[in-house]
Amino acid sequence: xxxxxxxxxxxxxxxxxxxxxxxxxxxxxxxxxxxxxxxxxxxxxxxxxxxxxxxxxxxxxxxxxxx
Numbered sequence: 001x002x003x004x005x006x007x008x009x010x011x012x013x014x015x016x017x018x019x020x021x022x023x024x025x026x027x028x029x030x031x032x033x034x035x036x037x038x039x040x041x042x043x044x045x046x047x048x049x050x051x052x053x054x055x056x057x058x059x060x061x062x063x064x065x066x067x
Contacts, residue, residue, distance in 0.1 A: 054061050
């Protein structure tokens with residue numbers, strides 16, 4: 001089986017292009033994951049901390065329940 005040099009060069013260039021495309025896709029995925037991580041961290045920072053407790057009325061003053 002004989003392969004022409006131009007076909008071999010063409011195949012090598014196709015493989016290199018595929019490698020570059022895959023590398024770009026991985027970088028975009030990593031950036032999207034970093035963005036999501038920052039958004040989740042921001043949301044979690046907003047809900048942590050001390051929650052106010054009821055001081056009057058029937059709801060929440062007799063039994064302290066948290067959902």
